[in-house]
Amino acid sequence: MRGRxxxxxxxxxxxxxxxxxxxxxxxxxxxxxxxxEWSAVAPVGFRPAAEGDGAGVTVSFERATHGRxxxxxxxxxxxxxxxxxxxxxxxxxxxxxxxxxxLREGQFIPLYQTFLHELGHVLGLGHSPDPAALMSTNPxxxxxxRSDRDGxxxxxxxxxxxxxxxxxxxxxxxxAVLYGLRVEGTTEGGFFDTDGDGTDELxxxxxxxxxxGQLVAFFFDRxxxxxxxxxxxFGFVDGTAEISFAVTDEKERFLILTYPNGHRIGYVFDGxxxxxxxxGELPAPNRTSHRRLEGDLDGDDRxxxxxx
Ligand SMILES: [Zn+2]
Ligand SMILES: [Zn+2]
Numbered sequence: 001m002r003g004r005x006x007x008x009x010x011x012x013x014x015x016x017x018x019x020x021x022x023x024x025x026x027x028x029x030x031x032x033x034x035x036x037e038w039s040a041v042a043p044v045g046f047r048p049a050a051e052g053d054g055a056g057v058t059v060s061f062e063r064a065t066h067g068r069x070x071x072x073x074x075x076x077x078x079x080x081x082x083x084x085x086x087x088x089x090x091x092x093x094x095x096x097x098x099x100x101x102x103l104r105e106g107q108f109i110p111l112y113q114t115f116l117h118e119l120g121h122v123l124g125l126g127h128s129p130d131p132a133a134l135m136s137t138n139p140x141x142x143x144x145x146r147s148d149r150d151g152x153x154x155x156x157x158x159x160x161x162x163x164x165x166x167x168x169x170x171x172x173x174x175x176a177v178l179y180g181l182r183v184e185g186t187t188e189g190g191f192f193d194t195d196g197d198g199t200d201e202l203x204x205x206x207x208x209x210x211x212x213g214q215l216v217a218f219f220f221d222r223x224x225x226x227x228x229x230x231x232x233x234f235g236f237v238d239g240t241a242e243i244s245f246a247v248t249d250e251k252e253r254f255l256i257l258t259y260p261n262g263h264r265i266g267y268v269f270d271g272x273x274x275x276x277x278x279x280g281e282l283p284a285p286n287r288t289s290h291r292r293l294e295g296d297l298d299g300d301d302r303x304x305x306x307x308x
Contacts, residue, residue, distance in 0.1 A: 001124055001125060001126055001151065001154070001155060001226065001227075001228045001229040002084050002121065002124050002125065002126045002228060003083075003084035003085075003124045003227065003228050004084070004124050004155050004156075004221070004225065004226065004227055004228070005084065005085075005086075005123065005124060005156075006086070007086075008042075008043070008044040008045070008123065008155075008156050009043060009044065009045050010045050010046075010047060011044065011045065011046045011047075011056045011057060011122070012046070012047055012048065012049035012050075012053065012054075012055050012056045012057070013031070013035075013046055013047075013048060013049060013055050013056060013057040013058070013059060014048065014049045014055035014057075014058050014059070015027060015028060015031060015048075015059045015060075016058060016059065016060035016061070017061075018060065018061065019060075019061040019062070019063070019094040020061055020094075021061065021094060021096075021098040021111070022098060022100065022111065026100060027111070030100060030101065030111055030112045030115055031059065031115050032046075033112065034112060034115035034116040034119055035119065037116060037143070037144050038116075038119055038120070038123065038144060038152065040144075041144055041149045041152060041153070041158065041159070042123075042149070042152040042153050042155075042156050042157070042158040042159070043156050043157060043158050044123060044152065044156055046119075054087060055087070056086060056087060056088070057088055057089065057090060057122055058087075058088075058089045058090075059089070059090045059092070059115075060089065060090075060091060060092070061091075061092045061093075061094035062091045062092065062093065062094060063094060063095065064093070064095055066091065069091060072091075072093035072095060073093070073095065077093070078092070078093050078096050078109050078114060079091060079092045079093060079114050079117075079118050080118075081118045081121035081122055084121075084122070084124050088122060090115075090118045090119075090121075090122065092111070092114065092118075096109050097109065098110075098111050099111070100112060101113065101142060102142065103140065103141075103142065110142065112142055113134075113139060113141075113142045116134060116142065116143075116144065117134055117135065117139055120134060120135045120144075120148060120151075120152070121135075123152055123155065123156075124152075124155050124228075125148065125151045125152060125155075126229070128147055128148065128151070129211075129214075129232050130145075130147040132145050132146075132147070133145050133147045133148050134148045135147075135148050135151065146180070147180065149179075150179035150180035150181070151179075153177070153179045154176070154177065154178050154179045154181075154226055155226060157177070159179065161177050161179075162179070162180070163182075164179075164180045164181065164182045164183070164184070165177050165178060165179050165180065165181065165182065166178040166181055166182060166189070166202075166204075166293075166306050166307070167306065167307045168202075168220070168224055168226075168297065168304060168305075168306050169224060169304050169305065169306075170305065170306070170307035175224065176220070176224060176225050176226050178202075178218065178226065181204060183206055183208055183211065185208075186206050186207050186208035186211065187204055187205070187206050187207075188204070188205055188207070188243075189202060189203055189204040189205065189293060189306070190202075190203055190243070190245070190293070190295075191203070191293070191294065191295020191296075191297075192245045192253070192255075192287060192295070193247075193253065194217055194253060194269045194273035194275075195219075195269065195270075195271055195272055195273035196251055196253055196269075196271065197299075198299045199220065199222075199296060199297060199298060199299040200295035200296050200297055201217045201218060201219050201220070201273060201295075202217070202218040202220070202293075202295065202297070202306060203215060203216070203217050203218075204216050204218070205236070205237040205243070207237070207238075207239035211232070212234070212235075212239075213234050213235040213236055213237050213238060214231070214232040214233070214234050214236075214237075215231050215232065215233045215234075215236040215237055215275070216229055216230070216231035216232045216233075217229060217230045217231055217273055219273070220297040220298065221298075222298045222299060223298065224297045224298045224304055230272075230273060230274065233275065236255065236267060236275055237255075237257065238257055238259075240259060240260070241257035241258055241259045241265075242257070242258040242259075243255070243256070243257060244256050244258065244285035244287065245285060245286075245287035246282070246283040246284065246285045246286050246287060247286065247287060248283050252268060252283075253268065253269040254266050254267065254268055254269070254278065254282065254283060255267045255269070255275055256282055256283075256285050258285070264282055265277075265282075266278045266282040293305060293306040293307070294306070
């Protein structure tokens with residue numbers, strides 16, 4: 001997740017047809033259809049911006065070098081989306097061979113799938129490690145798939161809770177639900193303030209073969225709603241080790257793996273909560289909250305719990 005929109009119910013958009021690779025009517029139809037596909041699965045809505053009003057999302061077809069963006073052509077990106085927020089943009093590389101819809105065939109890139117994927121970024125989704133996802137870096141679908149739907153519902157609600165969810169503040173009907181994240185028997189978690197800002201993050205890690213050593217951190221806003229995630233980072237945890245945390249007097253924050261033979265390895269978190277290898281002397285673990293799914297998500301000095 002890249003972030004969360006404050007007001008996703010009525011996102012306005014404007015299509016800029018300069019350099020458009022298809023007729024205007026087709027582009028309007030494809031974009032409106034992509035918006036409707038997202039609206040069908042979560043409480044999010046889109047409408048064209050009124051004449052003269054600013055738009056929440058501006059969609060345009062851009063040349064390789066444009067504005068202050070990373071130029072198209074340097075990597076494989078055929079489109080990109082601006083920062084999450086009340087006014088953002090979708091830029092489409094106009095130097096590509098575009099077709100209406102379907103899947104990518106050779107050099108022909110489907111505009112519908114591209115709109116759908118970029119709208120996922122507009123809503124706050126990042127790239128998914130699930131190869132079946134629309135939000136994978138190389139999507140093989142032109143639908144909002146299950147993990148995409150779970151992601152957007154985690155941000156904005158909708159859908160019915162199921163057995164694979166984590167419920168934040170389970171007694172509070174407004175409590176967040178993290179959809180579809182619990183892989184039976186293989187996902188564990190704990191709370192830790194990875195970035196040192198005074199609120200805990202929920203860390204989830206997976207030990208199954210496809211997700212081995214995968215670590216994801218959920219950051220919450222002060223109302224306990226999911227705000228963004230970092231990761232998945234692979235290889236940071238190990239099912240054969242005990243996982244614990246430490247904070248030193250200097251406020252350095254560590255993730256520590258202790259193996260049955262007593263050997264320990266550790267990672268130190270930076271100010272953004274990103275872990276990196278640590279080769280010095282590790283502190284003794286002094287945070288025992290791991291696997292106890294309770295932590296202070298909103299910084300009010302009271303622990304919130306998570307039920308699964
Ligand atoms: Zn751009
Ligand atoms: Zn993308």
